Amino acid sequence: MGSRRRAIVTLLVGACTSCLALTGSAAAQSTNRDLIDSLEYQLLYVALPLTLFVLVILIYAAVKFHDNDDPEPTTEDPALEITWTVATAIILLFVGLSGYSVLVNPYVSPSQALEGDDRSQEGFDSFDDLPETDDEEVHVRGYQWEWQATYPGSNVTTENELVLPADRNVTVWLTSADVVHSLFVPDLGIKQDAFPGEYTRSRTIVSEPGRYNAVCSEFCGAGHSRMDATVVVVEQATYDHWLAENEDTITDAPEPGRDSPSL
Numbered sequence: 001m002g003s004r005r006r007a008i009v010t011l012l013v014g015a016c017t018s019c020l021a022l023t024g025s026a027a028a029q030s031t032n033r034d035l036i037d038s039l040e041y042q043l044l045y046v047a048l049p050l051t052l053f054v055l056v057i058l059i060y061a062a063v064k065f066h067d068n069d070d071p072e073p074t075t076e077d078p079a080l081e082i083t084w085t086v087a088t089a090i091i092l093l094f095v096g097l098s099g100y101s102v103l104v105n106p107y108v109s110p111s112q113a114l115e116g117d118d119r120s121q122e123g124f125d126s127f128d129d130l131p132e133t134d135d136e137e138v139h140v141r142g143y144q145w146e147w148q149a150t151y152p153g154s155n156v157t158t159e160n161e162l163v164l165p166a167d168r169n170v171t172v173w174l175t176s177a178d179v180v181h182s183l184f185v186p187d188l189g190i191k192q193d194a195f196p197g198e199y200t201r202s203r204t205i206v207s208e209p210g211r212y213n214a215v216c217s218e219f220c221g222a223g224h225s226r227m228d229a230t231v232v233v234v235e236q237a238t239y240d241h242w243l244a245e246n247e248d249t250i251t252d253a254p255e256p257g258r259d260s261p262s263l
Helices: 001-021 030-065 078-103 234-244
Strands: 137-143 146-151 155-161 160-164 170-174 181-185 188-195 200-204 210-216 228-234
Touching: 030 078, 030 200, 030 228, 137 160, 137 181, 137 188, 146 160, 146 234, 160 170, 160 234, 170 181, 188 200, 228 234
Parallel strands: 137 170, 160 228
Antiparallel strands: 137 146, 146 155, 170 200, 181 188, 181 210, 210 228
16 A cells, blocks of 8 residues: 555656646747746646645545545644645735736736826827837737738838837737727737727737737637738848838838848
């Protein structure tokens, strides 16, 4: 019986260790993704040992008392009851504070009022009415069943492609021309709803140039499954050259990683 218990405990410890090893993923490509992944890992490091602890006690009780023909009620133990109540409160406090610190981050929840403007994301009539930020800005309009992005200042427009500069604070303002849509870029940790007649804000810093898949994650009609896009992240020099070269036009995104000619 002792060897069986040791084998079970060894198996559980091995499973827990394997799960922890699997959490060591590649570096996140954006600030948003890094914040979300960090929170997940923190909660996982707490949840796995607790799960293992509960399973060990469950197996111990099942093995020890499975053939008990004369069970007796558990005796009262105030110290034990106080201990597990306090431990539970500490764990819940840790989970709450960890989640709150991520949720209030301006890259995860950029809905806080902008500095010097108490309207937040409400009370705007058009993209032109939006408050200025220090970020690179992109205006995105969703409609059944495509995305249209406009880059203010250069009046460049792309269809189903969003071009962002790498290593730069970027604000994406979103609205909808018809029904509720939601821009979701899983690899970058970006998800923001777009409402008809309203303007919502998403913020990010993307560190890795490349192409990232984006989809609409809010059911919006018969063509919802086809409403996807590509987020193209390029170096700042490539981004600036692309804007200057395509001013006042509807164009395609540049290729990430391709060096731009000198202006």
